[in-house]
Amino acid sequence: MTTRPTSLGxxxxxxxxxxxxxxxxxxxxxxxxxxxPLDLRKAEFSLLMLLLANGPLxxxxxxxxxxxxxxxxxxxxxxxxxxxxxSRERHPTDGRSQQVAATPAGRKLAERSTSAALxxxxxxxxxLSAAEHAMLIELLRKAATRKPAA
Amino acid sequence: MTTRPTSLGxxxxxxxxxxxxxxxxxxxxxxxxxxxPLDLRKAEFSLLMLLLANGPLxxxxxxxxxxxxxxxxxxxxxxxxxxxxxSRERHPTDGRSQQVAATPAGRKLAERSTSAALxxxxxxxxxLSAAEHAMLIELLRKAATRKPAA
DNA sequence: TATTGTTATACTCTATAACTATA
DNA sequence: TATAGTTATAGAGTATAACAATA
Numbered sequence: 157m158t159t160r161p162t163s164l165g166x167x168x169x170x171x172x173x174x175x176x177x178x179x180x181x182x183x184x185x186x187x188x189x190x191x192x193p194l195d196l197r198k199a200e201f202s203l204l205m206l207l208l209a210n211g212p213l214x215x216x217x218x219x220x221x222x223x224x225x226x227x228x229x230x231x232x233x234x235x236x237x238x239x240x241x242x243s244r245e246r247h248p249t250d251g252r253s254q255q256v257a258a259t260p261a262g263r264k265l266a267e268r269s270t271s272a273a274l275x276x277x278x279x280x281x282x283x284l285s286a287a288e289h290a291m292l293i294e295l296l297r298k299a300a301t302r303k304p305a306a
Numbered sequence: 307m308t309t310r311p312t313s314l315g316x317x318x319x320x321x322x323x324x325x326x327x328x329x330x331x332x333x334x335x336x337x338x339x340x341x342x343p344l345d346l347r348k349a350e351f352s353l354l355m356l357l358l359a360n361g362p363l364x365x366x367x368x369x370x371x372x373x374x375x376x377x378x379x380x381x382x383x384x385x386x387x388x389x390x391x392x393s394r395e396r397h398p399t400d401g402r403s404q405q406v407a408a409t410p411a412g413r414k415l416a417e418r419s420t421s422a423a424l425x426x427x428x429x430x431x432x433x434l435s436a437a438e439h440a441m442l443i444e445l446l447r448k449a450a451t452r453k454p455a456a
Numbered sequence: 457t458a459t460t461g462t463t464a465t466a467c468t469c470t471a472t473a474a475c476t477a478t479a
Numbered sequence: 480t481a482t483a484g485t486t487a488t489a490g491a492g493t494a495t496a497a498c499a500a501t502a
Contacts (some may be wrong), residue, residue, distance in 0.1 A: 159367075161357075161385050162356065162360055162363070162367060162370075162371050163359040163360050164355070164356070164359065164371075165356065165358055165359025165360070166355050166358070166359070166360075166420045166424075167352060167355045167356070168443075169427060169443070170395060170423055170426070171328075171332060171427065171430055171439065171442060171443060171446075172329075172332035172333070172335070172336055172348075172426075173352060174442075174443050174446035174447060174450065175325060175328055175332050175446060176327050176329070176348070176373070176374060177446070177447075178321075178325055178449045178450040179322075179325050179326070179329060180373045180450070181449060181450050181451075181452070182321060182322035182325050182449070183322070184311070184409045185322070185324055196337040197468090197469095198322075198326070199469090202317060202323060204315070205315050205317045206312065206313075206315065206317070208315055208316070209313040209314065209316070209317075210312055210313050210315070211313025213312065214483085215483075215484070216482090216483065217309075217312060221312050221314075223326070223330045224329060224469095224470080225470070225471065225472090226483080226484060226485085227470085227471075227472085227484090227485075227486080227487095228469075228470060228471080229484090230484065230485055230486085231469095231470095231485095233484095243322050247483095248355055250478080250479075250482095250483085251477075251478050251479080251482055251483095251484085252477070252478045252479065252482060252484075253478095253484080253495085254483080254484075256454075270316045273316055273320055274316075276322075277318070277319060277320060277321065280321055280449065283446065283448050283449055283451060284449060285450055288445055288448065289321065290447060291441070292321060292442070292445040292446070292449065293318075293319070293321060293324050295434065295438055295441060295442040295445065295480040296321075296324035296325060296327070296328045296442070297324060297327075298433050298434055298438065299328045299332070299430065299433055299434060300324065300327040300328040300330070300331050300443065301330060301331075301433060302331070347491090347492095349492090364460085365460080365461070366459090366460070373471085374493080375493070375494065375495085376460080376461060376462085377461090377462070377463080377464095377493085377494075377495085378492075378493055378494080379461090380461065380462055380463085381462095381492095381493095384462095397460095399457095400460085400501080400502075401460095401500080401501050401502080402459060402460040402461075402500070402501045402502065403459085403460055403461080403501095404460080404461075407495095457487080457502100458501105459500100459501080460494085460499100460500085460501080460502095461483075461498105461500085461501105462497100462498075462499075462500100463496100463497085463498070463499095463500085464495105464496085464497080464498095465494100465495085465496085465497100466493100466494085466495085466496105466500100467492105467493085467494080467495100468491105468493085468494095469490105469491085469492080469493100470489100470490085470491085470492100470493085471488100471489085471490080471491095472487105472488090472489085473486100473487085473488085473489105474485100474486085474487080474488100475484105475485075475486070475487095476483100476484085476485075476486095477482100477483085477484085477485100478481105478483080478484100479480100479481080479482075479483100
């Protein structure tokens with residue numbers, strides 16, 4: 157059964173298409189290295205990483221960094237709080253806002269996630285050289301930059 | 307209100323994270339250039355592009371190219387067939403399989419989509435030079451390559 | 457028995473609108 | 480009146496399992 161390879165046509169030049177294809181592979185790798193072994197979804201993992209790197213943060217800020225809406229974040233935090241991975245306190249001077257902090261268990265899981273993530277990027281290293289890996293991230297950053305509001 | 311920038315911590319080195327961030331921007335651009343004006347979802351657009359470039363194809367092949375499951379594709383094709391964008395015929399020698407072809411209306415829409423996509427990539431050009439655009443696609447292709455089955 | 461495609465069903469993710477409370 | 484966060488609800492996308500038809 158000889159099958160002629162399928163042409164991508166115009167898709168070949170479209171960044172968004174290749175982004176989607178690469179995402180399929182990246183998500184499979186995430187699931188295997190982090191999602192399944194540590195029982196973490198992508199957004200939960202990213203949230204822990206942000207708390208690990210910055211200390212307590214307001215939900216508002218987290219929502220911006222994670223590119224998610226406030227209601228989605230509320231649900232996410234509720235699950236993680238129920239799992240005792242983070243705690244929420246009212247801001248001392250502004251009663252409307254909160255400070256979200258990782259619990260000791262949350263920090264421990266964040267650290268384990270960090271090493272799992274390192275292994276994940278090492279697997280990515282079988283497809284990309286170190287220079288290519290760095291270049292890819294830099295180009296993705298450029299592509300993702302929010303345009304300055306007109 | 308001075309706000310210290312938020313550190314990404316380990317996320318900064320993770321391809322998957324930047325992939326997700328870039329995808330947010332790419333999807334917003336898709337919606338504006340193609341999704342809303344032509345009433346096409348991403349998968350519908352890609353499907354039309356594949357038919358435009360290859361002529362009639364079997365659903366099996368389409369599912370592979372689009373990285374989607376057979377049941378999802380069935381629903382997608384049903385919607386597009388109802389819109390008279392494509393037609394399905396049984397394969398002449400193998401009654402199990404089908405040949406999916408764009409109708410004249412489907413081809414016309416595919417051609418309009420192609421020029422809309424060109425404009426979309428031109429907007430991407432405000433963030434990336436032509437060389438960077440090509441490099442990004444090449445690196446995404448490398449990252450997305452399915453590993454040879456062990 | 458294996459393969460192509462469909463139907464039925466459920467789950468995850470995310471969004472919008474309406475709401476509460478603080479400022 | 481504006482902002483931070485929550486609740487309620489709905490929609491899009493996708494997956495798995497069970498099925499029908501053909502090889």
